[in-house]
Amino acid sequence: MATDTINPTPLRSQAPGTRRQGNRKQGNRKQARRNTLIGWTFILPNFLGFLAFTLIPVLAAFALAFMEWTSFSAPKWVGLANFERMLGSDSFWVALRNTLLYALGHVPLTLALALILAMLLNRKLKGIGFFRVAIFFPYITSLVAVAVVWNMLFSPDSGPINQFLQFVGVANPPGWTSSSDWAMPAVILTSVWRDMGYYMILYLAGLQAIPTELYEAAEVDGASAWQRFWNVTLPSLRPTTFFVVVMLTVSSFKVFDLIVVMTNGGPGRSTTVLSQLIYQEGIGEGKFGYSSAISLVLFLIVLTVTVLQFKLQQRRER
Amino acid sequence: MTNLTEDLRAEVAPGGTAGHERGLAERRSLRARRARTVNVVIYAVLVVLVAALLVPFLWMLSSSLKENNQVFTVPIQWIPEEFVWSNYSDIWTRIPMMGYLQNSLYLSVIITFLQVLTGSLAAYGFSKIRFPGRDVLFLGYIATIAVPWQAYMVPQYIMMQQLGLTNSFNALILLQAFGAFGVFLMRQYYMTIPDELCEAARIDGLSEYGIWARVILPLSKPALASLALLTFVNTWNDYMGPFIYLTSNRLWTVQLGLRSFVGQFDAEFAMIMTGSVISVVPILIIFLIGQRYFIQGIATSGMKG
Numbered sequence: 001m002a003t004d005t006i007n008p009t010p011l012r013s014q015a016p017g018t019r020r021q022g023n024r025k026q027g028n029r030k031q032a033r034r035n036t037l038i039g040w041t042f043i044l045p046n047f048l049g050f051l052a053f054t055l056i057p058v059l060a061a062f063a064l065a066f067m068e069w070t071s072f073s074a075p076k077w078v079g080l081a082n083f084e085r086m087l088g089s090d091s092f093w094v095a096l097r098n099t100l101l102y103a104l105g106h107v108p109l110t111l112a113l114a115l116i117l118a119m120l121l122n123r124k125l126k127g128i129g130f131f132r133v134a135i136f137f138p139y140i141t142s143l144v145a146v147a148v149v150w151n152m153l154f155s156p157d158s159g160p161i162n163q164f165l166q167f168v169g170v171a172n173p174p175g176w177t178s179s180s181d182w183a184m185p186a187v188i189l190t191s192v193w194r195d196m197g198y199y200m201i202l203y204l205a206g207l208q209a210i211p212t213e214l215y216e217a218a219e220v221d222g223a224s225a226w227q228r229f230w231n232v233t234l235p236s237l238r239p240t241t242f243f244v245v246v247m248l249t250v251s252s253f254k255v256f257d258l259i260v261v262m263t264n265g266g267p268g269r270s271t272t273v274l275s276q277l278i279y280q281e282g283i284g285e286g287k288f289g290y291s292s293a294i295s296l297v298l299f300l301i302v303l304t305v306t307v308l309q310f311k312l313q314q315r316r317e318r
Numbered sequence: 319m320t321n322l323t324e325d326l327r328a329e330v331a332p333g334g335t336a337g338h339e340r341g342l343a344e345r346r347s348l349r350a351r352r353a354r355t356v357n358v359v360i361y362a363v364l365v366v367l368v369a370a371l372l373v374p375f376l377w378m379l380s381s382s383l384k385e386n387n388q389v390f391t392v393p394i395q396w397i398p399e400e401f402v403w404s405n406y407s408d409i410w411t412r413i414p415m416m417g418y419l420q421n422s423l424y425l426s427v428i429i430t431f432l433q434v435l436t437g438s439l440a441a442y443g444f445s446k447i448r449f450p451g452r453d454v455l456f457l458g459y460i461a462t463i464a465v466p467w468q469a470y471m472v473p474q475y476i477m478m479q480q481l482g483l484t485n486s487f488n489a490l491i492l493l494q495a496f497g498a499f500g501v502f503l504m505r506q507y508y509m510t511i512p513d514e515l516c517e518a519a520r521i522d523g524l525s526e527y528g529i530w531a532r533v534i535l536p537l538s539k540p541a542l543a544s545l546a547l548l549t550f551v552n553t554w555n556d557y558m559g560p561f562i563y564l565t566s567n568r569l570w571t572v573q574l575g576l577r578s579f580v581g582q583f584d585a586e587f588a589m590i591m592t593g594s595v596i597s598v599v600p601i602l603i604i605f606l607i608g609q610r611y612f613i614q615g616i617a618t619s620g621m622k623g
Contacts (some may be wrong), residue, residue: 035449038526042443043455046436049496055458057473058465064473082330120364125357133609134368137375140605140612142555143527145456145594148580149378152587158390160377193371198616254466257557261577282472283562295469302466 061299064292071286082293092294094269095173095277098184101275103252105188106195110248111241113196118203119233132204136197143194147261150190151177172177180270183263187271191258199244206240207233243311249305274298378598382406382591389587407594410413412589415596417568418575425487425560425571426553429495431548434542437500442530444501445508446516456505459498475562489563494553500545501617506539544615547608551601572597 040047065082069075086092121132138146153161154176162173174182210233218228234241254276259265265272275296282291376396381389382405384398408414423449444456474493475484483489519529535542541554562570570578576593583589 028425032449035447039443039447039449039452042526043440046440046496047455049436049492050459050462050498050501053474053493053496054462054470054498056472057477058462059472059474060473114435114489117367120360120367123357123360125361131364131368132613133606135371136601136613137605140551140555140601141375142573142576142594142597142601143557144380144576145597146374146579148576148590149374150592152381152389152591153374154376155390158392160373160394163392163394173580193374201613201616224552233605248408250464250466250539254468260561261557269503275466278468278472279558279562283475288472291472295472298466303464306464310476 003194012208019060061292061295064289065296067289069289071288074290078169078289082290085238085290086293086297089180091269091277095272095274098269098271099253099255099273100163102183102188102191102255103249105185106191106252106255107245107248109188109192110195110199111244114199114203114244115237115241117196118207119202119229121200122207135200138140139198141194144255144261146190146194147258150186150193151262154186177263178267180267183267184269187259187262190262191255194258195248199248202244202247203237203240206237210236238313238316242309246309248308249309251301253302375598378594381588382589382595386586386588387577389591399617402588405588406596409589409592409596413575413579413593414567415572415575415593418570418572419596419600420575421487421569422554422571425490426550428487428491429553430549432491432495432545433497433500434546436496437545438502438504438535438538439530441504441508442526442534444505445531446513446534447526459501463498463502467535470593471558471562478563482561485565485569486563487569490559493563494556494559497549500549503545503548504538504541511537538613543608543611547604547611548615550604551612554601 039052039272064075066074066077066079068078068081106285117135119137121128153159156162156173156175156178161176165173176182176187214232214236215228216234223231254275255273256279259271259273259276260279263271265276275298278291279297280291281287281294377394380396380398383401383403385394385400385402388395388398444452456618478484478489483492514534515537516529519533520526526534553572554571556571557573557577560569560574561577564570564574566618567578576597579593580590
């Protein structure tokens, strides 16, 4: 709507021929005002939605963390009370620990596999496109279908995974999602399988940006394949690795859907993670203030990881 | 499918393999022979690897064509004794699958359309028109991409509750159609289009809207396709959004329908796998049509919603 009402006048007053006439200063100011108006009309349709449904909720989340507000009571400023309660709560520490465990498994495994896959797939072979597409496909398949299928694959009794493990000589294969010790590894395996194709693409792009001359020079110097990998490939991939590590870590701390659908935090509380706690407390039980305090912690962790990685990267480059 | 190979190469490293080595003929043939052996080994490794990675899909497909009691047999039967095609006709009467598919399609199309339209408009404003405050505003967009959605889902929920929009498609459309990510991805691409093109069009008397529609949009087809595909697939696969906002069965998407089917009939393994296959097929088709845009979108922007 705003688009229609704001723009006709400035547009017509600035027909192309008139632009450079008259006082230059005045023209510039006019030009700036015209640009501002037009610029805003372009941004406005998106900005209004963005402002109302992203920016304001983000800012509200910060304020809510310091308020006592439930679905039954009016909001009241309580300072750090929510945080005190959180630090004294057992479920918070369990969820934090589980989230860290998930990240510790998910980040290195996905990173290593993505890099190995990218190295394997970075060559001109007939049908290489098919392999890339096949490895990437899990990433875009429906999460519910993925979770359902893997849950069945992980079936303790006659599921294909345990059948395979027994076949290769594991006498007592784990109970996977029905065991509180093995549920987290099961979730991690599923998520690694799902995500590695995506990071493989990022690595593939990184590998293809390395000039072939570097490898040729290394070969002339008599470097072995391993030395070439260690001294040419890895250093050249540093920016990609930096990016991948940040993305992986941040996405690990945000893990949510997969857990909800696969284990719903169980058995017991063995796979409950931070985002799930936020959901349960905030939307499930209507404790808006308290859940926002946990959100704030999640945000601060994500922010710290990003900034830390960024600093590390900068120091390495110096 | 092969275009995936070429496109990524052309995109990322133009002429990447141009450097040919000038060596002795002998050395060259030795090299070629070694390369051939390496290739055979790599092929073998890749075939095994990809087969292993695709096992979950094969298992899903195979189970969806079995009787219930055939799904968990010892040892596993990869090819059903008898193909139970009736699973695929029965499921439509067991759960309102058609309704779920329609809901998913409706949401995905509307959200994708709005995301691409408003995203590309805003990206034009952020990349081709200079005005005070522009860059600060854009920084605000980027900053919110870094905030995890979980951190503000509760305020969003309260807001939707106050507006009386919970349990409606409108809540999801409003929340997902104006993402900062779309603006970011489109702007990244528009920055690579030379400003001189816009300048020339301006001199020719085209309005800014005309330039956007007639110069920039046609030039940014790959970026538009990337954004559209990523948004569509994201919306189609989204679980938490519909889970939080859509309570009545009538509004459920495929993901919610499938999930609840699993909870309600958790012993109907074959039927559950049939539902899973049906939920994946539309994505598979879209993916095969547009895979190179997916890859480009990821390779250039490095991220997804």
